[in-house]
Amino acid sequence: MNLYPTICVALLLSSCASAPPAATQTKSLTPSSVIEQSTTADWRQPDQQLLLHVKTTEGEVIFELAPQFAPEHVANVKTLVAERYFDGLAVIRSHDNYVAQWGDPDANTGKARSLGNARPKLEGEFVLSRDAIDFHPIDSRDAYADVVGFAAGFAAGADKDRIWLTHCYGALGAGRGMEPDSGNGAELYVVTGHSPRHLDRNVTLLGRAISGVEHLSSLRRGTGTLGFYETPEETMPIQSIRLGSELPPEQRSNLEIMRTDTETFARYVRSRTYRQHPWFIDQSGKISVCNVGVPVRPAR
Amino acid sequence: MNLYPTICVALLLSSCASAPPAATQTKSLTPSSVIEQSTTADWRQPDQQLLLHVKTTEGEVIFELAPQFAPEHVANVKTLVAERYFDGLAVIRSHDNYVAQWGDPDANTGKARSLGNARPKLEGEFVLSRDAIDFHPIDSRDAYADVVGFAAGFAAGADKDRIWLTHCYGALGAGRGMEPDSGNGAELYVVTGHSPRHLDRNVTLLGRAISGVEHLSSLRRGTGTLGFYETPEETMPIQSIRLGSELPPEQRSNLEIMRTDTETFARYVRSRTYRQHPWFIDQSGKISVCNVGVPVRPAR
Numbered sequence: 001m002n003l004y005p006t007i008c009v010a011l012l013l014s015s016c017a018s019a020p021p022a023a024t025q026t027k028s029l030t031p032s033s034v035i036e037q038s039t040t041a042d043w044r045q046p047d048q049q050l051l052l053h054v055k056t057t058e059g060e061v062i063f064e065l066a067p068q069f070a071p072e073h074v075a076n077v078k079t080l081v082a083e084r085y086f087d088g089l090a091v092i093r094s095h096d097n098y099v100a101q102w103g104d105p106d107a108n109t110g111k112a113r114s115l116g117n118a119r120p121k122l123e124g125e126f127v128l129s130r131d132a133i134d135f136h137p138i139d140s141r142d143a144y145a146d147v148v149g150f151a152a153g154f155a156a157g158a159d160k161d162r163i164w165l166t167h168c169y170g171a172l173g174a175g176r177g178m179e180p181d182s183g184n185g186a187e188l189y190v191v192t193g194h195s196p197r198h199l200d201r202n203v204t205l206l207g208r209a210i211s212g213v214e215h216l217s218s219l220r221r222g223t224g225t226l227g228f229y230e231t232p233e234e235t236m237p238i239q240s241i242r243l244g245s246e247l248p249p250e251q252r253s254n255l256e257i258m259r260t261d262t263e264t265f266a267r268y269v270r271s272r273t274y275r276q277h278p279w280f281i282d283q284s285g286k287i288s289v290c291n292v293g294v295p296v297r298p299a300r
Numbered sequence: 301m302n303l304y305p306t307i308c309v310a311l312l313l314s315s316c317a318s319a320p321p322a323a324t325q326t327k328s329l330t331p332s333s334v335i336e337q338s339t340t341a342d343w344r345q346p347d348q349q350l351l352l353h354v355k356t357t358e359g360e361v362i363f364e365l366a367p368q369f370a371p372e373h374v375a376n377v378k379t380l381v382a383e384r385y386f387d388g389l390a391v392i393r394s395h396d397n398y399v400a401q402w403g404d405p406d407a408n409t410g411k412a413r414s415l416g417n418a419r420p421k422l423e424g425e426f427v428l429s430r431d432a433i434d435f436h437p438i439d440s441r442d443a444y445a446d447v448v449g450f451a452a453g454f455a456a457g458a459d460k461d462r463i464w465l466t467h468c469y470g471a472l473g474a475g476r477g478m479e480p481d482s483g484n485g486a487e488l489y490v491v492t493g494h495s496p497r498h499l500d501r502n503v504t505l506l507g508r509a510i511s512g513v514e515h516l517s518s519l520r521r522g523t524g525t526l527g528f529y530e531t532p533e534e535t536m537p538i539q540s541i542r543l544g545s546e547l548p549p550e551q552r553s554n555l556e557i558m559r560t561d562t563e564t565f566a567r568y569v570r571s572r573t574y575r576q577h578p579w580f581i582d583q584s585g586k587i588s589v590c591n592v593g594v595p596v597r598p599a600r
Contacts, residue, residue, distance in 0.1 A: 094518070096513070096514040096517065096518070097469045097470075097513075097517070124581070126581070126582065140443055141441055141442070141443050142441070142443060143440055143441050143442060143443065143586055143587065143588035144584050144586045144588070168494065169397045169493055169494040170397075178578065178579055180581055193469055193493065193494070193517070194468065194469040194493070194494050194495050194590050194591065195494050195591075196591065197584070197586075197588065197591070198572075198575060198580075198584050198586070198587070198591065200584065201581075201582040201584070202579070202580055202581050202582055213396070213397075214396040214521040217396065217397070217493070217517075217518075218394070218396070218517075218518050218519060218520055218521055219518060220518055221514040221518055272498075275498060278478065279478055279502070280498075280502055281424070281426070281480055281501075281502050282426065282501040282502055284444050284497070284498050284500065284501070286443050286444045286497075286498070287443065287498070288443035288444070288497065290494050291494065291495075291496065291497070291498065
């Protein structure tokens with residue numbers, strides 16, 4: 001808790017008190033008004049080389065990768081994509097209130113697809129040194145981390161020494177077995193329910209969905225152990241995975257993402273903390289990091 | 301924060317320290333071992349008059365109602381069920397990472413179905429007096445409530461004076477309009493994503509799913525504003541809603557629910573806080589109330 005006074009000073013636009021800020025400060029401070037009042041400088045266009053387009057029979061899901069947190073996993077996934085490893089594989093698991101997972105249905109058999117030039121094992125990229133990245137805390141009392149906020153545009157938790165990505169809805173992770181270095185990015189999962197934050201710092205997160213995650217979260221749940229599908233017919237084909245930069249221009253996304261290192265974003269967080277909409281009778285004046293939601297919109 | 305010392309004393313089996321408890325205390329303290337070692341007295345069989353069987357074309361969802369928190373809404377829903385108000389209505393909204401909602405597609409038209417003997421408006425049952433119900437706090441630092449825990453078997457938040465049900469995954473709520481008394485239980489929703497806890501104390505929660513919620517959380521998302529379906533063809537029919545007590549014995553559920561006022565449940569919460577499974581490399585030693593999950597199983 002001793003970190004909070006620091007946070008309050010750091011976030012000049014955020015209120016640290018429990019009471020709503022004065023009306024003059026919060027007039028029209030709704031999420032949509034903050035977005036309306038934002039300027040071009042408040043948004044960034046993601047690097048097309050860091051957008052993972054997952055094409056399924058239900059629709060396309062786009063993830064933004066986080067090489068700042070998981071450089072080796074991102075590089076390995078890029079190798080797998082370049083060599084078309086994923087094309088024709090499948091979503092093999094849909095675990096209610098937890099994750100959807102895709103990869104090679106034959107991974108544990110003699111018919112496993114070759115990983116090609118990708119590395120079969122990677123050291124877990126579970127945490128960074130706290131001073132390795134610019135971190136913007138928010139005013140939130142978190143169940144799992146000393147402090148939470150945003151770094152490089154991603155929701156993150158931190159303690160005095162370390163910082164890590166958080167398992168919020170839409171977070172993209174690299175499945176692993178019992179050994180910390182048994183993940184490689186060939187088996188990926190996305191969080192589809194309440195945030196399983198106990199997984200934080202135990203498995204590599206390497207990005208988060210910015211579009212279309214509903215195609216994975218609305219899949220019929222698997223009836224096997226841990227939500228795995230029990231027959232090949234139940235799985236959903238992964239038609240292809242491509243980086244944005246590999247796609248012809250007309251197939252690329254044209255999305256922009258609100259920057260998380262600005263005064264505007266601090267105001268956005270505050271607008272989600274103090275809900276000004278008249279529907280709210282009892283404003284909590286509180287927020288959890290997984291309920292912030294970084295705005296994404298078609299680029300202007 | 302000043303409530304925590306009290307909680308630590310109250311929960312004799314829970315650890316208040318950040319460090320994992322001594323090995324002798326936690327040997328085999330996994331969620332499944334706690335369940336295995338439980339006794340008959342650790343479980344309760346829900347009252348069939350408080351089980352809401354929602355039958356859809358995708359499968360059956362069963363909710364346990366919470367008259368302890370929302371007596372008027374539960375009574376009104378029972379009236380609606382008794383008069384078969386819900387039969388033939390539909391799930392009209394599936395909002396990604398938020399809620400699925402069902403009710404009368406014609407509610408806002410001249411063709412709205414009659415509410416019969418049910419009351420059209422009910423005062424919001426948003427909070428109870430803290431001393432009105434037996435509350436078992438857990439050791440969790442919560443973003444939204446001073447203290448969290450369980451009351452009458454349901455996840456709850458509390459402050460010094462008040463206690464309320466929390467919007468965790470599977471929570472059942474009564475939709476309302478702008479006025480606090482505009483809900484009546486004819487339009488119900490269930491939480492299907494990360495817990496939208498900012499809704500706590502702003503809308504009446506009256507139960508939670510104990511079986512089959514995946515039939516509602518895996519619905520295709522609506523493409524209209526707020527996830528509403530845009531055409532009648534997209535909605536999913538509600539074939540019927542019945543109380544367990546109305547069903548012939550062979551159609552009733554035979555589930556038992558772990559009691560939340562026992563030493564066994566405190567051990568269960570601790571097993572979810574300190575994950576003993578060897579897969580975990582960096583135990584958080586933390587828990588959020590929506591990640592506890594009260595065990596439900598076929599009755600022995």
